[in-house]
Amino acid sequence: MKMTMKGVRGDYVYHIGDRILTGLDSLVEDGLPSFIIVDANIPETVVRTVEQTLSVSGRFTVPAGEASKTLRTYERIIDALQDAGLPREARIVALGGGMVNDLAGFVAATYKRGVRLLLVPTSLIAMADASVGGKFALNTHQSKNAIGTFYTPEAVIADTSTLTSLPDRELASGMAEIVKIALLHDADFFRHLRHDTVSPRDPGLIRKAVKLKQDIVERDFYDHGERAILNYGHLIAHALEHLHEGSFLHGECVAFGMHLMARDKPFHEDLQKVLARFGLHRDIPYEKDELLSFIPHDKKRHKDDIYVTADVEQPGNGFLKTFSFQELKDMIPEGGPS
Ligand SMILES: NC(=O)c1ccc[n+]([C@@H]2O[C@H](COP(=O)([O-])OP(=O)(O)OC[C@H]3O[C@@H](n4cnc5c(N)ncnc54)[C@H](O)[C@@H]3O)[C@@H](O)[C@H]2O)c1
Missing domain, CATH: 1.20.1090.10 (Dehydroquinate synthase-like - alpha domain)
Structure with missing residues (x-):
């Protein structure tokens, strides 16, 4: 199933279905260097499926939990992207729940003033809520979602089979x-x-x-x-x-x-x-x-x-x-x- 969504910077497609990740390369433009930002709790088989279907040039694994949605993690990811020499034409893949959705979205919106963002939500909150609406934010010491931006993803790929490992x-x-x-x-x-x-x-x-x-x-x-x-x-x-x-x-x-x-x-x-x-x-x-x-x-x-x-x-x-x-x-x- 797919839905065409209006974003702040043009339309994009939200795909949803069971086991659709294996066909990921047919749902988005193929051949672009992709860098994955992934939650540590996502099973390795799921990460590999994404890596094998896209041209992946790197992976950054984020410790699970809200404490990772910070400027500190953001800076570490930016360092990793620069070390990998990720160009402006690349895409960031957000693979995880709402926390990774926000963190990776903020990274994609700001790295080299904006690169492609592919959202692959793996929690129910991320599929039904966080990946919809184009808002991305980080927490500060003082408050939640204090720093944020509006951005439009290239696509959202919600594979409901990933929910089997969600507690x-x-x-x-x-x-x-x-x-x-x-x-x-x-x-x-x-x-x-x-x-x-x-x-x-x-x-x-x-x-x-x-x-x-x-x-x-x-x-x-x-x-x-x-x-x-x-x-x-x-x-x-x-x-x-x-x-x-x-x-x-x-x-x-x-x-x-x-x-x-x-x-x-x-x-x-x-x-x-x-x-x-x-x-x-x-x-x-x-x-x-x-x-x-x-x-x-x-x-x-x-x-x-x-x-x-x-x-x-x-x-x-x-x-x-x-x-x-x-x-x-x-x-x-x-x-x-x-
Ligand atoms: N930007 C928005 O519009 C928006 C909207 C709603 C929520 N949010 C943000 O989303 C976050 C909450 O989302 P969440 O509940 O998904 O939090 P989360 O990303 O922290 O995920 C919750 C837990 O589930 C685990 N998890 C996620 N997917 C899994 C999978 N497939 N298998 C095993 N474990 C898995 C994570 O490791 C974590 O422990 C908050 O940071 C909130 O601010 C943003």
Whole structure:
């Protein structure tokens, strides 16, 4: 299956299917020197498949985990590209989850002022979310995704067979973003997710989520407004991630954030059932004041802080809404001990 996607610098194709990596050379221009940036957890057989189908001139293996998405790793990769004499006509291949997607995308956008970028996502979050929309970022000591750019890949190749080595917990975490986009924009898709037959590794399911995200991205490439709707549940999720210092996965926190945002809504029970279907219904402990202290708060700029984030009244009908800090505070119940 393939989809034509609009990017900030022209169109590109998103290919998705089972075992499509073996035909990689027929999906992208052949014969260009390619340099692979790969997550250390990707099985060697997968890396070899990519290397054997493209003219590969080098490989940089990045230690797994968010701690690698930094300027320090970026600089080490740039050194490796220069040592390999990688020319401007070359391509960078990002082979991994969302972390490698962002890191390699940032490298490709800046090395020699921009070289080709081939995204080969291997996690559900990378396939359904990070590889869609052309945003690439690095973390700084102070904050996540603080340095970033918009860039257009040459293509995205999502081979769902790579998901077989992805840990189950990571797979479930990726489902949270798919549930989110369905809840925001497609009531039928949201209801469909409750069925026992739904598999997170189904190319059709991921394709649907990609299409829904892409529709939003195309209306707001540079993230000036409407794209903020994708942050449903994320204000609370980011605070939970800080509070627990990474012991809960992003998608687990997003699922819990959505659950709190939807507590008084008529679809709350349905949401809980969908989340439970993927093992995402578990409570995350927190102490309310501590959690609130991790929500960015800037009293100097506003009398009361203002947050523009998504809300949903009916599945499929997500909209942007302005919340005051007080409203957010009222929405969050007293939690259990953290
Ligand atoms: N740019 C964007 O628009 C965007 C959107 C969403 C998320 N992101 C970024 O994506 C990252 C989160 O993505 P993620 O959850 O994929 O994180 P990740 O890349 O860290 O992958 C999660 C874990 O799965 C492992 N993994 C990945 N693919 C695997 C495979 N096929 N087999 C075995 N293990 C595998 C990784 O080693 C890691 O341990 C964050 O950095 C986030 O900021 C970016």
